[in-house]
Amino acid sequence: xxxxxxxxxxxxxxxxxxxxxxxxxxxxxxxxxxxxxxxxxxxxxxxxxxxxxxxxxxxxxxxxxxxxxxxxxxxxxxxxxxxxxxxxxxxxxxxxxxxxxxxxxxxxxxxxx
Amino acid sequence: xxxxxxxxxxxxxxxxxxxxxxxxxxxxxxxxxxxxxxxxxxxxxxxxxxxxxxxxxxxxxxxxxxxxxxxxxxxxxxxxxxxxxxxxxxxxxxxxxxxxxxxxxxxxxxxxxx
Numbered sequence: 241x242x243x244x245x246x247x248x249x250x251x252x253x254x255x256x257x258x259x260x261x262x263x264x265x266x267x268x269x270x271x272x273x274x275x276x277x278x279x280x281x282x283x284x285x286x287x288x289x290x291x292x293x294x295x296x297x298x299x300x301x302x303x304x305x306x307x308x309x310x311x312x313x314x315x316x317x318x319x320x321x322x323x324x325x326x327x328x329x330x331x332x333x334x335x336x337x338x339x340x341x342x343x344x345x346x347x348x349x350x351x352x353x
Numbered sequence: 354x355x356x357x358x359x360x361x362x363x364x365x366x367x368x369x370x371x372x373x374x375x376x377x378x379x380x381x382x383x384x385x386x387x388x389x390x391x392x393x394x395x396x397x398x399x400x401x402x403x404x405x406x407x408x409x410x411x412x413x414x415x416x417x418x419x420x421x422x423x424x425x426x427x428x429x430x431x432x433x434x435x436x437x438x439x440x441x442x443x444x445x446x447x448x449x450x451x452x453x454x455x456x457x458x459x460x461x462x463x464x465x466x467x
């Protein structure tokens with residue numbers, strides 16, 4: 241049972257454009273929502289994370305938007321650059337005894353010149 | 354992340370063989386995880402360990418076993434490898450109680466089962 245649904249599976253954006261990746265979750269006990277970035281040949285690494293007490297978190301060109309009532313959150317990459325080309329995973333976890341992360345299926349982002 | 358190392362980085366094996374993937378960390382974290390990554394399926398948890406004496410099954414543990422030899426070492430074994438275990442395997446560590454832990458991933462082991 242997939243508890244975190246991610247879309248799209250792949251995304252192509254022109255340099256300078258806005259990249260948007262969406263995730264939806266089912267378990268209302270989730271209270272931590274990170275995004276991981278993975279470059280080819282590397283392991284995923286934490287990019288940015290949010291808790292549901294805020295609706296938006298921004299770090300540089302990366303922003304998470306969070307909609308608690310819709311159980312959705314998204315990653316926005318402003319002024320997308322070729323160096324942003326990577327696979328992005330959303331994830332969720334909650335404090336219900338064992339704090340494991342549940343990952344989405346990933347989005348392969350390609351930024352073209 | 355150089356603080357989390359995995360060996361081997363690549364492995365080719367045959368159906369029915371037993372193989373072991375190893376993970377070591379110098380971050381001093383108490384929690385360790387094994388994931389597999391498949392195209393279109395994302396990262397799926399195989400086993401996890403919150404301390405040396407704690408081992409827990411993840412969502413896809415069938416056909417796998419683990420050993421936590423020390424705080425810094427967590428090994429994944431495929432008892433009798435089969436082709437659908439061909440995947441990219443990641444070890445990860447974390448050091449936090451409660452929600453909000455950051456997981457630190459190793460570089461991965463690419464496994465091909467023929």
